[in-house]
Amino acid sequence: MDFSDFNLNKPLLQAVEELGYTTPTAIQEQVFAPIMAGKDLLGISQTGSGKTMAYLLPIIRLWKFSPKRTPDTIIIVPTRELVVQVCEEFEKLAKYTSMKIAGAYGGTNIKTQMATIAEGADVVVATSGRMVDLILNRTIQASQIKRVVIDEVDELLKLGFRAEITQIKDLLPSKRQTLMFSATMNAEVDALAMLSTHTPVKIETSTSGKPVEQIQHFYYTVKNTHTKINLIRHLLKTDTSMQKVLVFGGGKRMADLLHAELSFDFPDEVAVIHGNKNQNTRLRTLDDFESGACRILIATDLLARGIDVTDITHILHIDVPDIPESYIHRSGRTGRAGQSGISIVLSSENEMPLLNQIIEQTQIRITPLAFPDEVEISDIFLPDETMKGGMKIIQVKQKKVPEKGAAFHEKKTRTKKFLSSLPEKINNGYDLENYSEPNMVVWEKVKRRNKKNPQFPGDFFSNQHNQYFTNETTLCFSIPPKHN
Numbered sequence: 001m002d003f004s005d006f007n008l009n010k011p012l013l014q015a016v017e018e019l020g021y022t023t024p025t026a027i028q029e030q031v032f033a034p035i036m037a038g039k040d041l042l043g044i045s046q047t048g049s050g051k052t053m054a055y056l057l058p059i060i061r062l063w064k065f066s067p068k069r070t071p072d073t074i075i076i077v078p079t080r081e082l083v084v085q086v087c088e089e090f091e092k093l094a095k096y097t098s099m100k101i102a103g104a105y106g107g108t109n110i111k112t113q114m115a116t117i118a119e120g121a122d123v124v125v126a127t128s129g130r131m132v133d134l135i136l137n138r139t140i141q142a143s144q145i146k147r148v149v150i151d152e153v154d155e156l157l158k159l160g161f162r163a164e165i166t167q168i169k170d171l172l173p174s175k176r177q178t179l180m181f182s183a184t185m186n187a188e189v190d191a192l193a194m195l196s197t198h199t200p201v202k203i204e205t206s207t208s209g210k211p212v213e214q215i216q217h218f219y220y221t222v223k224n225t226h227t228k229i230n231l232i233r234h235l236l237k238t239d240t241s242m243q244k245v246l247v248f249g250g251g252k253r254m255a256d257l258l259h260a261e262l263s264f265d266f267p268d269e270v271a272v273i274h275g276n277k278n279q280n281t282r283l284r285t286l287d288d289f290e291s292g293a294c295r296i297l298i299a300t301d302l303l304a305r306g307i308d309v310t311d312i313t314h315i316l317h318i319d320v321p322d323i324p325e326s327y328i329h330r331s332g333r334t335g336r337a338g339q340s341g342i343s344i345v346l347s348s349e350n351e352m353p354l355l356n357q358i359i360e361q362t363q364i365r366i367t368p369l370a371f372p373d374e375v376e377i378s379d380i381f382l383p384d385e386t387m388k389g390g391m392k393i394i395q396v397k398q399k400k401v402p403e404k405g406a407a408f409h410e411k412k413t414r415t416k417k418f419l420s421s422l423p424e425k426i427n428n429g430y431d432l433e434n435y436s437e438p439n440m441v442v443w444e445k446v447k448r449r450n451k452k453n454p455q456f457p458g459d460f461f462s463n464q465h466n467q468y469f470t471n472e473t474t475l476c477f478s479i480p481p482k483h484n
């Protein structure tokens with residue numbers, strides 16, 4: 001089957017042709033007719049299988065010019081990046097029609113977005129919160145909405161946007177078409193789909209011949225995060241096939257740490273993207289990665305979700321995701337639209353059970369690789385790695401402080417006493433996070449300060465020596481994981 005077998009009109013056929021697409025993907029092929037027929041639908045297919053075009057094609061095909069130009073279709077997505085991507089894909093497909101799309105997301109001026117929509121948009125794509133605002137302030141007239149698309153339903157649910165989706169559904173007229181798309185199927189997605197006005201047709205594309213199967217999966221067993229960083233550095237230096245590399249850097253702080261480390265070796269080649277970066281920076285970073293101006297992109301799970309960058313050669317996972325679905329999403333960033341790609345997981349001993357769970361549940365073959373001899377193995381463990389494992393203090397130092405009043409001294413003595421008791425406490429395995437001694441304020445203060453200013457390197461810990469700093473003291477320790 002090819003696109004000419006679809007009931008497409010000239011403007012659409014020409015646009016598709018210019019994009020260089022000849023064959024529809026399985027999901028595109030299977031949802032076209034039911035959407036055209038006005039059915040409600042739940043479409044499930046893997047990441048990278050072309051779901052965006054699967055709903056945009058029939059939506060554009062169904063469009064009829066009307067002088068009123070109020071939106072009759074809304075598309076809800078989980079992230080700002082996806083808003084931008086859906087708009088871009090739409091612009092390409094609707095190039096030869098006069099149909100208009102407007103994108104909106106939170107954190108930017110809603111007035112500008114309202115004005116754009118008021119100027120005449122046929123379709124509005126927005127994150128769920130912003131969509132609620134636009135409906136409540138009547139920029140989008142709920143009564144005019146004929147069709148709603150909820151893309152990445154699984155992700156929206158995971159991020160806790162259920163209430164907003166339900167609210168939007170309640171605001172819309174009951175006579176409407178509801179289209180939902182998801183990369184994964186679970187009970188919650190199913191339950192939400194049942195909230196559509198009509199029982200949806202469920203279309204799940206089969207596992208065979210999916211682009212994702214073009215991906216080869218490997219893993220290394222690595223001692224700790226610092227060694228993982230050494231290994232990543234080594235791979236990026238020696239493996240010349242690593243042309244466009246997306247690194248999953250764990251949380252924001254880990255992503256920043258990795259970025260700081262790699263920037264020394266690969267200046268101008270590495271960038272980082274996460275929720276603390278502003279929207280413009282995020283979009284520019286993505287552009288640089290797409291164009292090849294930057295070779296290595298470090299991202300957090302949430303941000304990576306919206307990344308549809310062509311020709312990513314490698315995915316590196318600095319940690320093992322705790323749910324198998326995340327692994328599929330992460331590795332699905334490569335091998336898109338039939339291309340090949342490589343996914344490499346760096347797993348510590350502690351993470352092996354998680355990795356095994358992924359292998360078991362996804363049935364993906366992830367092949368072990370031998371740890372390269374040339375790579376230095378570090379003995380330094382990060383605080384995060386330690387919480388899970390056994391603990392051992394190497395050294396506790398205290399900095400000299402200038403003389404101050406009596407109250408200060410009393411406090412200082414207390415702090416000092418507390419800190420000097422820390423090694424023993426930690427050696428006895430007590431949990432820093434749940435400790436409630438008054439002097440724990442010192443610890444809390446450090447954590448709070450770091451939270452406000454999460455930029456790395458902060459005063460919370462140093463990547464070099466694994467030190468904790470406060471104004472008054474320097475705590476220096478390294479904590480190896482528990483060996484069972």
Ligand code: ADP
Binds near residue numbers: 022025048050
């Ligand atoms: P999903 O939403 O399922 O994760 P996307 O809609 O983001 O996937 O599409 C993944 C990539 O595949 C995009 O770059 C898109 O342009 C491309 N693509 C979509 N449909 C086709 C097709 N029929 N042929 C070739 N490439 C396609």
Ligand code: MG
Binds near residue numbers: 051052151152
């Ligand atoms: Mg998608």
